[in-house]
Amino acid sequence: MIVSENNPHRRYNPLTGEWILVSAHRTSRPWQGLKEKVESTRPHSYDQNCYLCPGNLRANGEKNPDYKGTFVFTNDFPALIPQKSSSSQRKDNSLFRWKNVSGTSRVICYSPRHDLTMSELPLSGIQSVIETWIKQYQELSKEYNWVQIFENKGDIMGASNPHPHGQIWSGNFIPTQVDKENFFLEKYYRDHSEPLLLAYADKELLLKERIVCSNESWAAFVPFWATWPFETIVIPLNPLRRFTDITTKKKRSLAQVLKTLLIKYDNLFNVRFPYSMGWHGAPNHIENDSHWTLHAHFYPPLLRSASVRKFMVGYEMLAEAQRDLTPESAAQKLAELPGV
Numbered sequence: 001m002i003v004s005e006n007n008p009h010r011r012y013n014p015l016t017g018e019w020i021l022v023s024a025h026r027t028s029r030p031w032q033g034l035k036e037k038v039e040s041t042r043p044h045s046y047d048q049n050c051y052l053c054p055g056n057l058r059a060n061g062e063k064n065p066d067y068k069g070t071f072v073f074t075n076d077f078p079a080l081i082p083q084k085s086s087s088s089q090r091k092d093n094s095l096f097r098w099k100n101v102s103g104t105s106r107v108i109c110y111s112p113r114h115d116l117t118m119s120e121l122p123l124s125g126i127q128s129v130i131e132t133w134i135k136q137y138q139e140l141s142k143e144y145n146w147v148q149i150f151e152n153k154g155d156i157m158g159a160s161n162p163h164p165h166g167q168i169w170s171g172n173f174i175p176t177q178v179d180k181e182n183f184f185l186e187k188y189y190r191d192h193s194e195p196l197l198l199a200y201a202d203k204e205l206l207l208k209e210r211i212v213c214s215n216e217s218w219a220a221f222v223p224f225w226a227t228w229p230f231e232t233i234v235i236p237l238n239p240l241r242r243f244t245d246i247t248t249k250k251k252r253s254l255a256q257v258l259k260t261l262l263i264k265y266d267n268l269f270n271v272r273f274p275y276s277m278g279w280h281g282a283p284n285h286i287e288n289d290s291h292w293t294l295h296a297h298f299y300p301p302l303l304r305s306a307s308v309r310k311f312m313v314g315y316e317m318l319a320e321a322q323r324d325l326t327p328e329s330a331a332q333k334l335a336e337l338p339g340v
Contacts, residue, residue, distance in 0.1 A: 010320075011327075013225035014188065014196060015181050020227055021315075021322040024329065038271060038306045043115045043162060052163035054112045070132040071109040078105035080171050103144060103171035108132055110164045117153065117164045117272055119262030126255040129166075130246070133279070136168055137243040141284045144170040146178060149243075154274025156301060156309060166277075174283050181280060182292075189291035197293035201235045210331040213260040213339065217253035220261045222331035227321045229303045229310050230268065230330050232261060234296040241282040241292045260339040261298070267337040271306035275299060 008023045051058045054066045060076040080103030110118055110129050118126060133149050140147045151166035152159045174182070188196040204210055204221050212220040212232055220234045234257060240246060246254065265273035276299045282292035301309040303324060316322055 011225045013223075013227075014200075015184055015225075016177075017180070017184055019320055020225055021320055022326060023322060023324060024326045026324045045113050045115045047114045047163070050114055050161065050163050052107070052109050052161055052165055053114050067109070067112055069111065069128050071112075072106055072132065072136060075105040075107050075167070079103075080105050080169055099173070101171050101173055103169065104140070105170075106136065106168040108136070108166045108168065110166065114163050117262070117266075118151075119259060119266050119273075121259075123252070123255050123259060126259055127251050130251050130254055130258075134243045134246060134251075140168065140170040141242075141244075143172075145172055145284050146170065146174055147284070148175065148178075148278060150276065150278035152276050154272065156274045157276050178280060178283060182283065182286075185291040185293075186288075195239065195291055195293045197235050197295055198237075198239065201237060205237075209328050212264065212331055212334045213257055215253050215256055217250045218257040220257055222327040222334065224327055226327045226330065227323060228299045228301060229323060229325060230265070230300050230334060231327075232298045232334075234258070234261070234298070236294060240294045241289050242294060243279070243281060245294065261334075263339050264334050264337040265298075265300060268334065269302060269306040271302075273300055273302065275301075 006025050008021065008025075010019045010021055012019055046053055048056065050056055052064065052071075054064055054068075054071075057063050058076055062073075062076070064071065064073075080101065082104060083100065083102045108129070110116070111121060111125055116125075118129065121129070137147050137149065147168060147170045149166065149168050153164075155162075185196050188199075192199065201219055201221070204224075205214070205219065210222045210224060212222060214220065214237075217238065218234060218236055220232050222231060223233050226232075234254075236250070236254075240250070262273070265275070277296060279294065279296050281294040282289035303310040310324065312321070
């Protein structure tokens with residue numbers, strides 16, 4: 001596949017139906033804008049002032065247990081709370097519509113160690129996180145239509161606490177981005193009789209242009225339609241629709257791919273690489289889910305160095321997303337980095 005490296009062009013995102021402008025030549029422009037502060041000291045394994053470390057008091061006065069593995073608790077300041085759900089809409093004006101929502105928000109501490117991000121955990125530690133994701137998903141899916149597992153890593157991505165952790169927001173509705181993916185995945189399945197992401201992964205493995213790392217069960221790619229500079233998508237190489245479909249063997253292989261990918265991220269600019277990450281799979285309680293494939297999105301903001309990020313402003317907010325280097329170039333940089 002030949003795509004212009006230097007000439008501006010647009011690429012189509014089949015998951016969302018949106019286009020993105022690629023302007024790779026912009027990386028050569030001088031930068032006199034904001035430079036982020038780079039963390040220079042490594043945190044300690046325990047921080048007595050951290051709300052998430054074992055045995056410490058949280059902001060609401062509750063004391064954390066002396067946990068040894070993962071630790072899950074209901075967020076002290078939740079975005080979603082359990083309540084009786086009802087909807088209301090002004091019948092005389094379609095411009096004012098609203099619905100009550102019911103849900104819950106939880107926090108997952110990846111380990112008791114304050115100083116170990118997911119990339120620095122042993123494989124067994126990452127597999128423990130995956131098993132916690134699965135258990136939480138199983139529990140919450142009984143009640144809620146959507147279980148959003150995600151992580152905001154680093155100050156630059158708005159993490160309010162430096163202790164490595166993720167979150168789960170579950171609600172009785174299908175969020176906008178998921179609903180959009182569901183529409184286009186279903187349309188592709190109707191037109192081609194196969195899941196879009198499995199077909200995409202097969203083609204990427206043949207092209208070998210945007211592979212970052214892979215094993216027998218999972219692969220990480222910089223998507224052809226990537227928006228963020230070093231965005232990646234993690235896709236299973238066999239049909240998996242939800243977390244509950246992941247076998248023990250696939251848990252281990254997923255842990256391997258995640259660790260390799262995250263180490264490559266850290267090695268790119270020799271910094272604890274910030275990102276927002278989240279999982280998408282088939283929504284709960286829908287009639288047909290054969291078009292779905294479980295997958296993870298990684299959206300890292302860094303562009304040129306540990307201190308220069310990509311800003312989604314101006315044209316991106318008012319027109320359409322734009323990126324400053326080709327996905328092929330980003331994939332090559334990541335693929336060539338050591339996974340240790």
